[in-house]
Amino acid sequence: MSLLLPTNLLQCRSSSLLLLSQSPSTTAFSAIAPRRICLRLVTSCVAYDQSSAVNGSAPKAVVVERDQIRLGLVSKGRMATNSLNLLKDCQLFVKQVNPRQYVAQIPQLPNTKVCFQRPKDIVTKLLSGDLDLGIVGLDKLREYGQENEDLIIVHEALNFGGYHLSIAIPNYGIFENIKSLKELAQMPQWSEERPLRVATGFTYLGPKFMKENGIKHVTFSTASGALEAAPAMGIADVVLDLVSSGTTLKENNLKEIEGGVVLQCKAVLVASRRALTKRKEALHTVQEILERLEAHLKADSQFTVVANFRGSSAEEVADRVLSQPSLSGWQGPTISPVYCRRGGKISVDYYAIVICVPKKTLYDSVKQLRAVGGSGVLVSPLTYIFDEDTPRWGQFLRNLGI
Ligand SMILES: Nc1ncnc2c1ncn2[C@@H]1O[C@H](COP(=O)(O)OP(=O)(O)OP(=O)(O)O)[C@@H](O)[C@H]1O
Ligand SMILES: O=P(O)(O)OC[C@H]1O[C@H](OP(=O)(O)OP(=O)(O)O)[C@H](O)[C@@H]1O
């Protein structure tokens, strides 16, 4: 016997009942629907945009006449918080007084309006021309944007959202010794009559991946959350969902398998190609956002290091510093004389060097500084690095065909 509870209400476990936590809508649905529901999904379904949802036609990007550029941000959850924090770190402050306020301004970008939307709707609204720019997970972009060429990635590695879309199988029963996608596909259990049943919210990427991997006997069922319960409920054999820390899989006795990763994901900044080629202001806005992002993200992975060196000249100190592999810095070192008065005379006994070092190699750098005579090492955070140009901008213009 199974009792379904909303995930947010699950507080206890019973030894005689198998408690399965589901989202409220799924719970209600399961109570009235037949026990096992399987959808056979086709790989050729069109993008979910507003027009195609209504009349089944292919998605169209329409450039609507309006003055402001629209940036879509996720309205709730970790993606929402992370996007706002990232913009704040780039000195772009979204003026949202209440999380229920769905339209907001960024005073630093007066021609830009922020529209808070669900991740899926950011993608579909970029396609329909209702948004010009957006920050979403790569998973949602690929799932709902599919191969649509109107969507163009401006920055593919924002500093949050490291997770992946992956197949997970039970670590018990007939799957106990299965370790790879190949072994899963070759299991004798799957046939036309009894296909492998996959629970997933990714009804485009899932079937596409299975087809690309030659897995023929497969069907897909979907739910709005807590998919990892499906194998224990007998609704599906395996799941295809996002994995971050792996806790959800572990707690539901599921495991990942070799060759089962569909997509490595990060948060991305995405734009509508059509909006950018038709609206000059949109292109300027993208350039400004990208420059701010690059300056922040580049600086975020480095420290500024200052150290004193006794030496006979700036060149002699530079020679010692540059002999060490971790001390070449991003550019530099910058070396300045440290003046002092000795017996009424101004002299230079020390030189101060300034370098930028990757956070990851900080301790190696400190050891190398000491090895060549560095002392009084000061380490401080770096806030922005505005380079001569932004390589991503050049790449982006080339992708746009400009
Ligand atoms: N560490 C992470 N693990 C999983 N998803 C992440 C992570 N970081 C960012 N995400 C993003 O968050 C999205 C999930 O957000 P959320 O659960 O709010 O969306 P949803 O449930 O699909 O949307 P809706 O609220 O419309 O049902 C993922 O699709 C992914 O893009
Ligand atoms: O590997 P983990 O760190 O455990 O994270 C992965 C889980 O996070 C997401 O679910 P979410 O929290 O968005 O809940 P939902 O699936 O019910 O929407 C995702 O769908 C996985 O279930």
Ligand SMILES: [Mg+2]
């Ligand atoms: Mg979710």
